[in-house]
Amino acid sequence: MLKTRMTEMFGVERPIMLAGMNWITEPKLVSAVCNAGGLGILAVARCTPRETRDNIRQIRDMTDKPFGINQILVGPGAKENIEVAIEEKVPVINYSLGKPWFVNDVHAYGGKVLGTIAISRHASKAVELGCDALVITGHEAAAHGAAATSMVLIPIVASMVNVPLIAAGGFYDGRGLAAALALGADGVSMGSRFMLVQESMVHENFKRLCLEATEQDTLYDNVFDGMDGRVLKTKEAVAMTKRGFPLAESIKGALLVKRVLNMSWGKFVKMSFEMMRAEEGHPLLVLARQAVGNMKHMKAIMEGDVEKGILFAGQCCGGIKDIPTTRELMDRIMIEADEAIDRLNAMRS
Ligand SMILES: Cc1cc2nc3c(=O)[nH]c(=O)nc-3n(C[C@H](O)[C@H](O)[C@H](O)COP(=O)(O)O)c2cc1C
Known part of the structure; x- marks a missing residue:
C-alpha cells in the first residue's frame, strides 16, 4: 500500500x-x-x-x-x-x-x-x-x-x-x-x-505498432492537430511533418466543424474571435486543424488504418512489451x- x-x-x-x-x-x-x-x-x-x-x-x-x-x-x-x-x-x-x-x-x-x-x-x-x-x-x-x-x-x-x-x-x-x-x-x-x-478499445493494428515501437518511434510537432504534440511515427505522421502547414485540409476541417455543430456563419465567426481572445488563444484555424487531427486519429484507433491514421502516443511505448488486463x-x-x-x-x- x-x-x-x-x-x-x-x-x-x-x-x-x-x-x-x-x-x-x-x-x-x-x-x-x-x-x-x-x-x-x-x-x-x-x-x-x-x-x-x-x-x-x-x-x-x-x-x-x-x-x-x-x-x-x-x-x-x-x-x-x-x-x-x-x-x-x-x-x-x-x-x-x-x-x-x-x-x-x-x-x-x-x-x-x-x-x-x-x-x-x-x-x-x-x-x-x-x-x-x-x-x-x-x-x-x-x-x-x-x-x-x-x-x-x-x-x-x-x-x-x-x-x-x-x-x-x-x-x-x-x-x-x-x-x-x-x-x-x-x-x-x-x-x-x-x-x-x-480493456482498451484501440484497434489491434495500432496496439501492435505501439508494442513494436522503440522510444525513438514518436514524432513531436504542431502539424498533427495545430498544437505541439506527440504521435506514433506512422507513414501519415511522417508525411504530415514534410507537408508543413495543411491549409486546404484546415479549411475543409473548419467547414466540417461548422457543419457538425450546425452553426450559422455569424456564430462561426463570433466563436473564432472568442477563441482568439482566450488566454491559450485557439484561433479557428487551430480548431479546424484539431478536426483534421481527430479524423486521422479515429482512422487509427477505430479502423486500424496504419497507412492514413495517426495515433497520439508517448515515448514510453518503447518500454511497453505486453497487453495485460488492467x-x-x-x-x-x-x-x-x-x-x-x-x-x-x-x-x-
Ligand atoms: C490517444 C490519446 C488521446 C488523448 N486525449 C486527451 C484529451 O482528450 N484530453 C487531455 O487532457 N489529454 C489527452 N491526452 C493526453 C493524456 O491525458 C496524457 O497526458 C498522456 O497520455 C500522458 O503521457 P503518456 O502517454 O506518456 O502516459 C491524450 C493522449 C492520448 C495517447
Missing part, C-alpha cells in the same frame, strides 16, 4: 490515474481502472452533453468507486459537458487548456478540480484559481506536453505549489511510479500504457514500485 496526498484526496487505493484520452477512455476502461483501485478518467471532448451523461451513468453502473471526467476547455461543447458533469456530481473534474470557471460549483457538492499543466507558471495560476490538485505533463507524453521533461518539471512544480501532484508523461511501470514520488509527485497518470491493456497491470506496478523503494532503502549505509 502506498498512501499519498493523491490517494487521500481522491479516496483511491492506488496512486495511479488513467489519463483522459479522447475516444479511448470510455466507460469500460474507466471502470476497470477504478475497480482495480486507481482513478479512472472519462475524456468527454468527443461527447455531446447527452453522451457525456450516458457515459457517466454507465460508469456508475460498473463501479461504485470515485472517478472523473476530462474536458479540454477551449473549443465547442466544453461548457455544456462541464455543466452535465456538475449536475451529475462527478467526483473529479479534470480539465486541460483553458481557465476553470466552475471551481465553486464543483466544490459546492464536494467534488475536486484537477487542473492539467505543462508549463510551471501555469501551476501557480491554476492553484490561485482554486484547483485542488494538478496533473503535470512532461515532454515525453503522448499528445500535448510542452518543452520541459517530467524529470525537470515535476520538482520545479513541487517546489512552487502545495497541492497533490500527479505526474504524466513517460510513466508505464512501478519504477516510474517510485521515481515520480521521489521527484515530489503524489502519483502518476498514464495514457500510452493504458492504451495497451485488454488489474494485472496495476497489481504489477504496485509490486514493482515497492521493489524499487526497497532497493533504494537498501542502499542506505
Whole structure:
C-alpha cells in the first residue's frame, strides 16, 4: 500500500490515474481502472452533453468507486459537458487548456478540480484559481506536453505549489511510479500504457505498432492537430511533418466543424474571435486543424488504418512489451514500485 496526498484526496487505493484520452477512455476502461483501485478518467471532448451523461451513468453502473471526467476547455461543447458533469456530481473534474470557471460549483457538492499543466507558471495560476490538485505533463507524453521533461518539471512544480501532484508523461511501470514520488509527485497518470491493456478499445493494428515501437518511434510537432504534440511515427505522421502547414485540409476541417455543430456563419465567426481572445488563444484555424487531427486519429484507433491514421502516443511505448488486463497491470506496478523503494532503502549505509 502506498498512501499519498493523491490517494487521500481522491479516496483511491492506488496512486495511479488513467489519463483522459479522447475516444479511448470510455466507460469500460474507466471502470476497470477504478475497480482495480486507481482513478479512472472519462475524456468527454468527443461527447455531446447527452453522451457525456450516458457515459457517466454507465460508469456508475460498473463501479461504485470515485472517478472523473476530462474536458479540454477551449473549443465547442466544453461548457455544456462541464455543466452535465456538475449536475451529475462527478467526483473529479479534470480539465486541460483553458481557465476553470466552475471551481465553486464543483466544490459546492464536494467534488475536486484537477487542473492539467505543462508549463510551471501555469501551476501557480491554476492553484490561485482554486484547483485542488494538478496533473503535470512532461515532454515525453503522448499528445500535448510542452518543452520541459517530467524529470525537470515535476520538482520545479513541487517546489512552487502545495497541492497533490500527479505526474504524466513517460510513466508505464512501478519504477516510474517510485521515481515520480521521489521527484515530489503524489502519483502518476498514464495514457500510452493504458492504451495497451485488454480493456482498451484501440484497434489491434495500432496496439501492435505501439508494442513494436522503440522510444525513438514518436514524432513531436504542431502539424498533427495545430498544437505541439506527440504521435506514433506512422507513414501519415511522417508525411504530415514534410507537408508543413495543411491549409486546404484546415479549411475543409473548419467547414466540417461548422457543419457538425450546425452553426450559422455569424456564430462561426463570433466563436473564432472568442477563441482568439482566450488566454491559450485557439484561433479557428487551430480548431479546424484539431478536426483534421481527430479524423486521422479515429482512422487509427477505430479502423486500424496504419497507412492514413495517426495515433497520439508517448515515448514510453518503447518500454511497453505486453497487453495485460488492467488489474494485472496495476497489481504489477504496485509490486514493482515497492521493489524499487526497497532497493533504494537498501542502499542506505
Ligand atoms: C490517444 C490519446 C488521446 C488523448 N486525449 C486527451 C484529451 O482528450 N484530453 C487531455 O487532457 N489529454 C489527452 N491526452 C493526453 C493524456 O491525458 C496524457 O497526458 C498522456 O497520455 C500522458 O503521457 P503518456 O502517454 O506518456 O502516459 C491524450 C493522449 C492520448 C495517447
